[in-house]
Structure formats: C-alpha cells, structure tokens
Amino acid sequence: MSTPKIQPPQLPKGTRDFYPESMRVQNFIFDTWRRAALRFGYEEYEGPMFEHLELYTGKSGDEIVSQLYDFTDKGDRRIALRPEMTPTLARLVIQKGNSLKKPFKWFSLPRLFRYERAQKGRLREFFQLNLDIIGTDSIFAEADLLAAITSMLFDFGLKAEDFVIGVSSRKLLNTYLQEIGTPDASKVYPILDRRLKIGKESFEMELAAAGLSKEQSEKLDQFMNCKSISDVDAIIQSEASKEALAEIQRLFGTLKAAGYADCVTLDLSVVRGLAYYTGIVFEVFDKGKSMRAIAGGGRYDSLCEKLGGSRVPGVGFGMGDVVLADLLNDHGLLPDPKQILDVYVASFTNDMDQIFKVASIFRAKGFSVSHPLAEAKLGKQMEQANNQGAKWVVYVDGDKAPEGQFEFKNLATGELGTGTPETIAKIISQ
RNA sequence: GUGAGUGUAGCUCAGCUGGUUAGAGUCCCAGAUUGUGAUUCUGGUUGUCGUCGGUUCGAAUCCGAUCACUCACCCCA
Structure with missing residues (x-):
C-alpha cells in the first residue's frame, strides 16, 4: 500500500x-x-x-x-x-x-x-x-x-x-x-x-x-x-x-x-x-x-x-x-554573504500595477529593485524588504506625498521623506 | 589505496553507566501589529536518532557490519 x-x-x-x-x-x-x-x-x-x-x-x-x-x-x-x-x-x-x-x-x-x-x-x-x-x-x-x-x-x-x-x-x-x-x-x-x-x-x-x-x-x-x-x-x-x-x-x-x-x-x-x-x-x-x-x-x-x-x-x-x-x-576577509538591494517598492493598498511601474522607474536609474510578488500587509512587505537587504523603501501610494512624488524610508536610520524619483535617486546615490 | 574520528529537526547541538510519548537553541510559519521592518512576547511545523542486523523484557544509548561525512597519510596538475 x-x-x-x-x-x-x-x-x-x-x-x-x-x-x-x-x-x-x-x-x-x-x-x-x-x-x-x-x-x-x-x-x-x-x-x-x-x-x-x-x-x-x-x-x-x-x-x-x-x-x-x-x-x-x-x-x-x-x-x-x-x-x-x-x-x-x-x-x-x-x-x-x-x-x-x-x-x-x-x-x-x-x-x-x-x-x-x-x-x-x-x-x-x-x-x-x-x-x-x-x-x-x-x-x-x-x-x-x-x-x-x-x-x-x-x-x-x-x-x-x-x-x-x-x-x-x-x-x-x-x-x-x-x-x-x-x-x-x-x-x-x-x-x-x-x-x-x-x-x-x-x-x-x-x-x-x-x-x-x-x-x-x-x-x-x-x-x-x-x-x-x-x-x-x-x-x-x-x-x-x-x-x-x-x-x-x-x-x-x-x-x-x-x-x-x-x-x-x-x-x-x-x-x-x-x-x-x-x-x-x-x-x-x-x-x-x-x-x-x-x-x-x-x-x-x-x-x-x-x-x-x-x-x-x-x-x-x-x-x-x-x-x-x-x-x-x-583572516576574516570574506564578504558578508547577505543579499543587498538598493530599493524595495512597497504599497499600502497592494496596488501591484503601480508597484511594477515604480520599480521600472528606479531600475532604469540603475538601482537594484525588489517588491512584493503577492498582496501582503505592509508589515509583511517591510519584513521582506529587510530580509532582502534593501537599503531604501519607496512607497507608491503614501498619502503624505504630493502628486508626482513618493514617500520613502531609509531602513538603516528609519528616516522618512518624500520626493520625486529624481530627488530620491540623488539621495540614494549619496 | 591506508588509518583515525563523527553521524540525533533545515542548521548548531544536549540526551549520564540501556527504562514512558526523543529535547534545547536557532531557522522557518502564523499572530500580538488592518499606514510602516530589524527588538520583544505568544503559538505552531519539522525527526525511520545514517542504514541493516545482533544482544535485551526494553536500544538514540551496548555489539557487528555497511554507507556517508570530516581529518590525516599516499598523491598533488
């Protein structure tokens, strides 16, 4: 049997x-x-x-x-x-x-x-x-x-x-x-x-x-x-x-x-x-x-x-x-084997189309970008961003950001800000 | 080819001289936490105890064999 x-x-x-x-x-x-x-x-x-x-x-x-x-x-x-x-x-x-x-x-x-x-x-x-x-x-x-x-x-x-x-x-x-x-x-x-x-x-x-x-x-x-x-x-x-x-x-x-x-x-x-x-x-x-x-x-x-x-x-x-x-x-000369990512794109409302769109914008600027692959609570998205070694999170639909701008967060310091893709890119590159 | 050591959860390991239903930490998953992660707390999954055989009322534990891994020898391009 x-x-x-x-x-x-x-x-x-x-x-x-x-x-x-x-x-x-x-x-x-x-x-x-x-x-x-x-x-x-x-x-x-x-x-x-x-x-x-x-x-x-x-x-x-x-x-x-x-x-x-x-x-x-x-x-x-x-x-x-x-x-x-x-x-x-x-x-x-x-x-x-x-x-x-x-x-x-x-x-x-x-x-x-x-x-x-x-x-x-x-x-x-x-x-x-x-x-x-x-x-x-x-x-x-x-x-x-x-x-x-x-x-x-x-x-x-x-x-x-x-x-x-x-x-x-x-x-x-x-x-x-x-x-x-x-x-x-x-x-x-x-x-x-x-x-x-x-x-x-x-x-x-x-x-x-x-x-x-x-x-x-x-x-x-x-x-x-x-x-x-x-x-x-x-x-x-x-x-x-x-x-x-x-x-x-x-x-x-x-x-x-x-x-x-x-x-x-x-x-x-x-x-x-x-x-x-x-x-x-x-x-x-x-x-x-x-x-x-x-x-x-x-x-x-x-x-x-x-x-x-x-x-x-x-x-x-x-x-x-x-x-x-x-x-x-x-000699302790091998690099940290953890994944490193420039940007994780997150959404409060699980707007997947917008996530993909914004991800493309930042990839076109030469950054490595990841994002959720399924609808998930924001806490879960943040955890993923953290696990994937993201340095920055960009929120596609934060209501504190004016039209044409995005909220973003520095995961190392916890600092929040808003800006256009261009200004965010500039900050990330520093 | 020769010799030694080690095999218990995905990982690191505990389990004393045999004795109920095999444990811890970690990892992973879920929740606390429906607009913000790494801390904390709560709960949960995971095992033919490498395999086969022997001794025994009873084996993760003792014995034998076998396989795998590690280390050393040989060799080293």
Missing part, C-alpha cells in the same frame, strides 16, 4: 552546492581574480570542460588516469573531464600556430575535476585561476606573474606578512645535479620535493636508492639548505649553474624595484611535482601555521613540443578557490 520511500538525492562526493550566500562569496573571489588579471593586461579565454584523454596521458603518463574522471563516449572516444588547464591552453596555442602574436598574456577561471579523496582544501570539483604568458623566454615574464599574484592577494586584503612566494629553479637544480654527477635527475625531483617532510634519514636513503653516493647526497643536502643567493653562489661551480642563479637574481632585483621584495624568497625546496617544468618554479605559501600552498606554477618551455607542436616557451601558475577561500575566511 504505502509507497516505498526513495533515498533523497545526495551531493556527490567532493562537490559543493552554491546557495546564494556561498555564490556571493564565490563571485567575490572570481571578481577579484578577474579584476587583477585584467589590470595586468591578461586576456580571458575558455576551453571545453572535457578533452581527449590523450591530452593528459601524453604529458604525464598513464598513471594520471587513476586521478581523473574519464569515460568512453558514444563514438568510442576516450574522454576526460579536465583536471588542469595548461594542456588545453597548449592545445589552443598549437592550433593557432604562428598566427598568434607573441608574447601574449592570457587568463582563465576554469572549473576542474580530479578523482581523488576529498579533504581540507582539496575537492573533486573546484575552480582555479590560471595566468599564463606564452611566447617569451624572458625572465620578466616570471616577474610579471609574481607581481600579478602579489597585487591580487593584496586586493583580497592579505598583507605582505600573511604569505610568501617561494622561488626556485628547475634549471638551477638540474645544472647542479649534473655538476655533482647525478645519474637520473628525474628520479631525484620527487625526493627533493618531499625532503622536509620525510626528514634527513629517509632523504638520504631515498637518494641512495636513486643511485646517488653518500658524497653526492651530502652535497645535495647542503645545496638544499641554502637560504640565499649568496649561499648558493658559494657552492655552485659550473658556468651553467651560475647562469641559472643569475636569472633568479635578476628576477628578485626587478621585483624589489617594483616594491614586492618582502613577498618573495629563495626556497630551493620548491620543486613541483610536474615533469614539464623547465625553469623557474614557485609556490605561494600561507604564512600561518598551516603553511598551505595557495598557488603554484613555473616555466614550461617544452610543453607544446611534447604535445606535438613546435617549441613555444611559456610560464604560468594556478590558484585554487578552495584553499584561497579557507585562507581568506581565517
């Missing part, structure tokens, strides 16, 4: 709903990102949310498949929901080939998907700001990106003491590894990445497993301990290493001139997991106790080549919305 109760629909693991309150916060992040990117002269682009699986496996090997959403479509094509934006960007660049004027600066706010276990700061669906500069080998491209990051974080209300950008160089690491005669550098990178996490003993053991002698391992440890450019300079020998270091020095010099010296530091422990980085790599850290990475990126001069195009140098970074929102929340 009784209908079996069905399971209520559930939110998929690692995803979020954006009710209006969260959407307002989300849009604050998007708006701030977009404003900063545009201010630095980056142009926005977009791509599809899914790509051919090979676009990702080609770059990072098959292991990546376990960490992304993939499926076979009805045309028997292997498809993956995009887990990152850079391969799509590379595809765009390759497709247009030489017709793109270089260098150029692009940005995007992609929605990304990764099939992994959700935890703090990591979800299965999230957004990420991407800024990239394509078509130049110049270190000043890096300088531009780091300046943009810093300026953007300031926009969010963060202070120089809240975060730091750790800068390292794959080129420098590579030349130094050659200098000390490392057999297989690609095996060493992941170990360097974990160095601080695993401790000195495991570090040495893993390096030994990668084929390094005790002497090489010690040299490397000493190198990684360098805290400044002069520390590194004292250790390195080869011309190639000196060159790579000079590049970092040039970058820091420019950032200092631009007023961002406090925000960047040499940090050789920044390695980045990705194989495609070729030069400068960097990560932005929250200086709070968690030391989370808020953003990361670097130079990838051979990515386009690896994907079948010609060599096009590029440098870029990504900044996820999840960790950023957490961080801003910790």
Whole structure:
C-alpha cells in the first residue's frame, strides 16, 4: 500500500552546492581574480570542460588516469573531464600556430575535476585561476606573474606578512645535479620535493636508492639548505649553474624595484611535482601555521613540443578557490554573504500595477529593485524588504506625498521623506 | 589505496553507566501589529536518532557490519 520511500538525492562526493550566500562569496573571489588579471593586461579565454584523454596521458603518463574522471563516449572516444588547464591552453596555442602574436598574456577561471579523496582544501570539483604568458623566454615574464599574484592577494586584503612566494629553479637544480654527477635527475625531483617532510634519514636513503653516493647526497643536502643567493653562489661551480642563479637574481632585483621584495624568497625546496617544468618554479605559501600552498606554477618551455607542436616557451601558475577561500575566511576577509538591494517598492493598498511601474522607474536609474510578488500587509512587505537587504523603501501610494512624488524610508536610520524619483535617486546615490 | 574520528529537526547541538510519548537553541510559519521592518512576547511545523542486523523484557544509548561525512597519510596538475 504505502509507497516505498526513495533515498533523497545526495551531493556527490567532493562537490559543493552554491546557495546564494556561498555564490556571493564565490563571485567575490572570481571578481577579484578577474579584476587583477585584467589590470595586468591578461586576456580571458575558455576551453571545453572535457578533452581527449590523450591530452593528459601524453604529458604525464598513464598513471594520471587513476586521478581523473574519464569515460568512453558514444563514438568510442576516450574522454576526460579536465583536471588542469595548461594542456588545453597548449592545445589552443598549437592550433593557432604562428598566427598568434607573441608574447601574449592570457587568463582563465576554469572549473576542474580530479578523482581523488576529498579533504581540507582539496575537492573533486573546484575552480582555479590560471595566468599564463606564452611566447617569451624572458625572465620578466616570471616577474610579471609574481607581481600579478602579489597585487591580487593584496586586493583580497592579505598583507605582505600573511604569505610568501617561494622561488626556485628547475634549471638551477638540474645544472647542479649534473655538476655533482647525478645519474637520473628525474628520479631525484620527487625526493627533493618531499625532503622536509620525510626528514634527513629517509632523504638520504631515498637518494641512495636513486643511485646517488653518500658524497653526492651530502652535497645535495647542503645545496638544499641554502637560504640565499649568496649561499648558493658559494657552492655552485659550473658556468651553467651560475647562469641559472643569475636569472633568479635578476628576477628578485626587478621585483624589489617594483616594491614586492618582502613577498618573495629563495626556497630551493620548491620543486613541483610536474615533469614539464623547465625553469623557474614557485609556490605561494600561507604564512600561518598551516603553511598551505595557495598557488603554484613555473616555466614550461617544452610543453607544446611534447604535445606535438613546435617549441613555444611559456610560464604560468594556478590558484585554487578552495584553499584561497579557507585562507581568506581565517583572516576574516570574506564578504558578508547577505543579499543587498538598493530599493524595495512597497504599497499600502497592494496596488501591484503601480508597484511594477515604480520599480521600472528606479531600475532604469540603475538601482537594484525588489517588491512584493503577492498582496501582503505592509508589515509583511517591510519584513521582506529587510530580509532582502534593501537599503531604501519607496512607497507608491503614501498619502503624505504630493502628486508626482513618493514617500520613502531609509531602513538603516528609519528616516522618512518624500520626493520625486529624481530627488530620491540623488539621495540614494549619496 | 591506508588509518583515525563523527553521524540525533533545515542548521548548531544536549540526551549520564540501556527504562514512558526523543529535547534545547536557532531557522522557518502564523499572530500580538488592518499606514510602516530589524527588538520583544505568544503559538505552531519539522525527526525511520545514517542504514541493516545482533544482544535485551526494553536500544538514540551496548555489539557487528555497511554507507556517508570530516581529518590525516599516499598523491598533488
């Protein structure tokens, strides 16, 4: 007899709903990102949310498949929901080939998907700001990106003491590894990445497993301990290493001139997991106790080549919305999620036609306007005005107002007045 | 993939070592208030106590399994 109760629909693991309150916060992040990117002269682009699986496996090997959403479509094509934006960007660049004027600066706010276990700061669906500069080998491209990051974080209300950008160089690491005669550098990178996490003993053991002698391992440890450019300079020998270091020095010099010296530091422990980085790599850290990475990126001069195009140098970074929102929340920098409205149009007599008419007048003046959607007592209308965050109420049929004028009320102060739409508009705008 | 913690109203949670009809606050709805909201007061709705099974005269409470969520590890584009 009784209908079996069905399971209520559930939110998929690692995803979020954006009710209006969260959407307002989300849009604050998007708006701030977009404003900063545009201010630095980056142009926005977009791509599809899914790509051919090979676009990702080609770059990072098959292991990546376990960490992304993939499926076979009805045309028997292997498809993956995009887990990152850079391969799509590379595809765009390759497709247009030489017709793109270089260098150029692009940005995007992609929605990304990764099939992994959700935890703090990591979800299965999230957004990420991407800024990239394509078509130049110049270190000043890096300088531009780091300046943009810093300026953007300031926009969010963060202070120089809240975060730091750790800068390292794959080129420098590579030349130094050659200098000390490392057999297989690609095996060493992941170990360097974990160095601080695993401790000195495991570090040495893993390096030994990668084929390094005790002497090489010690040299490397000493190198990684360098805290400044002069520390590194004292250790390195080869011309190639000196060159790579000079590049970092040039970058820091420019950032200092631009007023961002406090925000960047040499940090050789920044390695980045990705194989495609070729030069400068960097990560932005929250200086709070968690030391989370808020953003990361670097130079990838051979990515386009690896994907079948010609060599096009590029440098870029990504900044996820999840960790950023957490961080801003910790600092109390997220906006009030409540709705805000300029005007609520009310009526004593439930004159709906007049309500719609007056609402149009104020909307035409550029205000956000709401009003009752059904007949309701005035008290109810006022409550609605309040709940919708209206700053002003305009009464369409107040008998204290002369012909052609309206009574209005400031909801914050309770002050009442009368005036024509023009004078009311002027008062509201102040 | 591994480990730990938590599941009671839309939300935050209480419910001691098993014992009537499962509670509070908040939110929401209505009224006090038929020409003026945010305060206050009054009343009201909301639950397979995550799910399934076991122990028991009796389970939100104890046990097992399972699912979900959270956190950490692995990984991190």
